Amino acid sequence: MKTPSKSAIALSPFGGLRGLLIALLFWGCGGGTAEQPSFQKSTPKAAGLEEQKLTYIDSAVRQSLLRGDMPGAVIAVVRHHKLAFLKAYGHKQVYPDTLPMATNTVFDLASVSKSVSTALSVMILLERGQLRLQDNVSLYIPGFQPWTDSAGRRKQNIRILDLLTHTSGLPPYAPVEELAKTYAFPHPEGLLEYISQVKRNNPPGTVFDYSCLNFITLQHIVQNISGSTLQRFAQQNIFQPLGMHHTDYNPTGETLEWVAPTEIQPDGQPLRGKVHDPLARLLNDGVSGNAGLFSNAEDLSLLAAMLLNEGEINGVRLLGPLTVQMMRSLPTGYEPFGRALGWDVSSDYASDGEIFHPSAYGHTGYTGTSITIDPVSRTAVIILTNRVHPEDKGSLRRLRETVANIVAGSIREVENGK
Numbered sequence: 001m002k003t004p005s006k007s008a009i010a011l012s013p014f015g016g017l018r019g020l021l022i023a024l025l026f027w028g029c030g031g032g033t034a035e036q037p038s039f040q041k042s043t044p045k046a047a048g049l050e051e052q053k054l055t056y057i058d059s060a061v062r063q064s065l066l067r068g069d070m071p072g073a074v075i076a077v078v079r080h081h082k083l084a085f086l087k088a089y090g091h092k093q094v095y096p097d098t099l100p101m102a103t104n105t106v107f108d109l110a111s112v113s114k115s116v117s118t119a120l121s122v123m124i125l126l127e128r129g130q131l132r133l134q135d136n137v138s139l140y141i142p143g144f145q146p147w148t149d150s151a152g153r154r155k156q157n158i159r160i161l162d163l164l165t166h167t168s169g170l171p172p173y174a175p176v177e178e179l180a181k182t183y184a185f186p187h188p189e190g191l192l193e194y195i196s197q198v199k200r201n202n203p204p205g206t207v208f209d210y211s212c213l214n215f216i217t218l219q220h221i222v223q224n225i226s227g228s229t230l231q232r233f234a235q236q237n238i239f240q241p242l243g244m245h246h247t248d249y250n251p252t253g254e255t256l257e258w259v260a261p262t263e264i265q266p267d268g269q270p271l272r273g274k275v276h277d278p279l280a281r282l283l284n285d286g287v288s289g290n291a292g293l294f295s296n297a298e299d300l301s302l303l304a305a306m307l308l309n310e311g312e313i314n315g316v317r318l319l320g321p322l323t324v325q326m327m328r329s330l331p332t333g334y335e336p337f338g339r340a341l342g343w344d345v346s347s348d349y350a351s352d353g354e355i356f357h358p359s360a361y362g363h364t365g366y367t368g369t370s371i372t373i374d375p376v377s378r379t380a381v382i383i384l385t386n387r388v389h390p391e392d393k394g395s396l397r398r399l400r401e402t403v404a405n406i407v408a409g410s411i412r413e414v415e416n417g418k
Contacts, residue, residue, distance in 0.1 A: 119342020219289025
């Protein structure tokens with residue numbers, strides 16, 4: 001507890017010992033400046049975790065490696081604002097050479113990009129009053145078509161809320177080869193033109209249908225409002241303020257050197273430093289609302305700590321606490337879909353285990369990445385792999401849920417039962 005300053009004591013309306021006692025009580029109850037949470041590496045014990053129980057992670061990963069689910073992995077556990085566990089397993093690369101995995105390895109996050117870049121960018125603009133969740137997409141993208149019934153009589157506009165929750169009615173993906181015949185690569189505006197006109201499968205807000213096109217649309221909304229690319233906006237408003245120095249689209253320099261390769265390409269070489277997702281790579285030049293972000297476990301741990309601490313870490317407030325709480329909650333009327341604002345809570349895609357609180361949220365990525373955040377126990381689990389290397393095979397759902405259960409079971413105490 002901090003000692004109150006002389007000026008605080010002098011200004012007390014009570015003198016002497018009584019004044020000192022009241023000043024001390026006032027300070028201890030929050031009358032002074034609260035300590036700001038600072039991100040730090042720690043032992044599991046210091047973070048309120050049982051280290052012995054966390055050793056079960058090793059055997060779970062070992063079994064997954066033996067099954068051939070992935071060549072290697074990096075796993076991080078964050079509790080409150082502490083990085084309590086960080087470990088590398090297996091290999092970063094197995095073709096054409098074999099390289100060991102390292103904790104600083106940078107991964108193609110695939111669809112985790114939707115949450116940690118695109119969705120957070122939208123939340124920042126929401127706080128600034130530059131958009132509303134109820135706004136029609138056509139307000140920001142002229143020519144963006146509504147859903148229309150088969151008779152052409154009924155129309156319903158698609159809103160930003162529908163994009164974030166994957167209930168817009170847009171199809172899941174786009175025909176890359178077909179679009180290649182129409183547009184030269186890369187061609188973000190051509191892709192947006194396709195999305196603006198493509199047939200909507202369902203009326204907005206009625207069916208959950210996971211779609212990369214939702215977040216490519218959100219990318220263009222962010223760009224049209226901010227006058228900046230999604231890459232630049234996210235760097236200036238998320239990654240740089242938080243000190244995430246190895247997080248970016250189209251990585252270069254040291255970040256590129258640390259990247260784990262993904263699938264083998266037609267030239268016989270594995271893809272490295274270029275996004276695996278075809279839409280992001282070929283039509284969006286590697287900067288896309290649905291995929292394209294590269295990062296490592298320590299950087300994502302910083303971001304997770306910020307969210308666990310209701311939008312603030314290391315003296316940097318990225319979002320207000322009410323915004324964070326709203327972002328991770330199921331919107332009213334959308335509860336059956338299980339999707340929060342850019343995050344997964346309880347849809348069929350969720351893989352956050354069976355012990356964490358039902359309010360736990362997160363996201364997974366096709367390449368073998370995931371992040372799970374439990375706001376009740378204030379714990380996050382980050383699993384990064386390149387399961388698509390050297391061939392696109394293997395499943396990580398069992399590993400994700402097993403590790404989540406191990407971490408949740410290692411928690412020694414949950415404050416006030418919350």
